[in-house]
Amino acid sequence: METMRERFFDVTTDLLDRDPRIALLLADISADPFTEAARRHPDRVVNVGIREQLLIGAAGGMALTGMRPIAHTFASFLVERPFEQVKLDLEHQGVGAVLVSAAGSYDWPAGGRTHMAPGDVALLDTLPGWTVHVPGHPDEAETLLRHAAADGDRKVYVRLSAHRNAEARPVTPGRFLRVREGRRGVVLAVGPMLDAVLDATEGLDVTVLYAATVRPFDAAGLRAALGDRPDVVLVEPYLAGTSANEAHDALADRPHRVLGLGVPREEHRHYGSIPEHLAAYGLDAAGLRDRITAYLW
Amino acid sequence: MTTALAPQRSARPYGFADLPGLMARMTGDEKHGPAATSTLDALWVLYDRVLDVSPSSVESPDRDRFLLSKGHGPMAYYAVLAAKGFLDPEILASFGTYDSPLGHHPDRLLVPGAEISSGSLGHGLPLAVGTALGLRAQGLLDPAVWVLIGDAEFDEGSNHEAVAFAGAAGLDRLHVVAIDNSSATHGWRGGIASRFEAEGWSAVTVDGRDHQALYEAYTAPHPGRPHAVVARVEPKNS
Numbered sequence: 453m454e455t456m457r458e459r460f461f462d463v464t465t466d467l468l469d470r471d472p473r474i475a476l477l478l479a480d481i482s483a484d485p486f487t488e489a490a491r492r493h494p495d496r497v498v499n500v501g502i503r504e505q506l507l508i509g510a511a512g513g514m515a516l517t518g519m520r521p522i523a524h525t526f527a528s529f530l531v532e533r534p535f536e537q538v539k540l541d542l543e544h545q546g547v548g549a550v551l552v553s554a555a556g557s558y559d560w561p562a563g564g565r566t567h568m569a570p571g572d573v574a575l576l577d578t579l580p581g582w583t584v585h586v587p588g589h590p591d592e593a594e595t596l597l598r599h600a601a602a603d604g605d606r607k608v609y610v611r612l613s614a615h616r617n618a619e620a621r622p623v624t625p626g627r628f629l630r631v632r633e634g635r636r637g638v639v640l641a642v643g644p645m646l647d648a649v650l651d652a653t654e655g656l657d658v659t660v661l662y663a664a665t666v667r668p669f670d671a672a673g674l675r676a677a678l679g680d681r682p683d684v685v686l687v688e689p690y691l692a693g694t695s696a697n698e699a700h701d702a703l704a705d706r707p708h709r710v711l712g713l714g715v716p717r718e719e720h721r722h723y724g725s726i727p728e729h730l731a732a733y734g735l736d737a738a739g740l741r742d743r744i745t746a747y748l749w
Numbered sequence: 750m751t752t753a754l755a756p757q758r759s760a761r762p763y764g765f766a767d768l769p770g771l772m773a774r775m776t777g778d779e780k781h782g783p784a785a786t787s788t789l790d791a792l793w794v795l796y797d798r799v800l801d802v803s804p805s806s807v808e809s810p811d812r813d814r815f816l817l818s819k820g821h822g823p824m825a826y827y828a829v830l831a832a833k834g835f836l837d838p839e840i841l842a843s844f845g846t847y848d849s850p851l852g853h854h855p856d857r858l859l860v861p862g863a864e865i866s867s868g869s870l871g872h873g874l875p876l877a878v879g880t881a882l883g884l885r886a887q888g889l890l891d892p893a894v895w896v897l898i899g900d901a902e903f904d905e906g907s908n909h910e911a912v913a914f915a916g917a918a919g920l921d922r923l924h925v926v927a928i929d930n931s932s933a934t935h936g937w938r939g940g941i942a943s944r945f946e947a948e949g950w951s952a953v954t955v956d957g958r959d960h961q962a963l964y965e966a967y968t969a970p971h972p973g974r975p976h977a978v979v980a981r982v983e984p985k986n987s
Binding site for chain 1: 810856857858864865866869871872874875876877878879880881882883884885886887889906907910911913914917918
């Protein structure tokens with residue numbers, strides 16, 4: 453089955469062919485799939501080696517000259533390791549870039565903690581002005597990557613995962629999509645969590661919203677979906693509760709409740725597979741159904 | 750915000766001898782210690798004789814770029830920018846005050862002529878690498894990219910990521926001026942220049958107070974390789 457990361461290779465190669473403003477910066481990760489693109493565009497496909505501070509600093513420098521840089525590596529090394537570069541070499545310089553990550557939270561469980569960055573979106577939340585896309589399917593990833601590349605000079609984070617939904621949804625960047633209607637609260641599924649949320653809420657009288665963009669947070673979409681039962685369950689494929697503040701802000705004018713489900717903060721010292729980790733975190737359909745029903749009923 | 754380009758003066762242009770007076774508007778003292786002026790000669794020779802950038806070309810895609818990475822102690826930089834007409838000398842006196850564009854570390858969104866915002870050490874050289882890459886990718890092969898670092902700033906590992914990559918990539922429009930006032934806690938065995946040379950750069954070490962030596966070092970040919978000028982000045986704590 454095609455992954456979002458594989459689609460990223462194809463889409464970015466096409467963007468490089470079409471738009472002379474686009475540059476791709478790599479730090480060894482995913483260098484092989486771009487060999488042909490690098491041959492065609494030697495000055496716009498740049499692999500800096502295993503140097504992630506330089507990866508972001510060079511992206512900032514290219515943006516200063518008017519380019520639209522796309523920087524890519526695993527989330528641990530794209531957001532966490534060079535976080536001060538993200539803060540100073542992009543935002544503080546007043547320039548933008550597209551950061552595209554892979555292997556965010558639990559994509560390579562056998563790789564252990566060093567390759568897990570469930571706090572990436574929460575970290576970006578400490579900075580102003582970031583758009584954060586979390587697609588759940590390769591088709592959505594393509595839509596959002598093309599949108600990000602053409603999104604002026606904005607700072608955009610696209611979080612690609614090996615975990616995906618079976619079918620693509622007709623996503624609009626920045627808007628939540630109503631997938632199921634109900635009366636007893638809203639469950640907001642982010643990106644790859646949608647299939648498990650739909651299984652978990654089968655037969656339950658709840659609205660299911662789908663978010664492939666979480667920043668900016670579609671407060672109007674959430675409010676419109678609520679009806680007269682202001683209870684919200686967030687199901688996110690990264691640190692639990694990351695969007696809780698956004699949900700609280702969206703509902704600040706009324707009494708409400710928010711439950712934030714996601715990857716726990718505690719380090720989970722097990723290897724194994726993605727399904728085993730999702731089950732351990734309570735993010736498989738059974739675990740979600742237990743927690744959603746306990747909260748809403 | 751009080752950013753404005755300086756009005757054209759009808760009087761003679763500012764010279765090097767005017768810089769202490771311009772700095773005094775920020776510091777209130779005509780006499781400045783070596784630490785405050787460690788960059789002064791290197792900056793002056795660059796802006797006076799080497800860089801192809803002026804107040805009228807600060808938005809031009811083919812201007813030379815100067816990136817002040819060592820953002821600490823920017824009075825000398827502001828004085829040179831004022832002397833060269835990038836900013837109004839009248840605003841120097843506002844240095845560090847609430848509404849001033851002139852902070853104790855420069856902000857490119859506030860200071861006319863400043864290419865980057867700096868202060869946290871080790872960011873300018875990677876940004877300069879990206880600037881050189883971006884210019885090359887757009888076919889702008891003439892503009893030079895200069896970045897000023899300090900010998901203590903060179904401790905930051907991000908510099909070494911940039912030095913190694915720039916040498917390997919042969920970024921020959923990239924130039925470093927490293928102000929060496931012996932302030933790095935553990936020093937640099939074999940000298941700073943050797944770190945650049947080991948990565949394939951052209952490098953030269955000169956007296957950072959000798960304007961002609963600086964000029965010759967700045968303009969030395971370095972085909973196919975980035976170029977580093979180590980400008981040695983009095984030790985910070987002398």
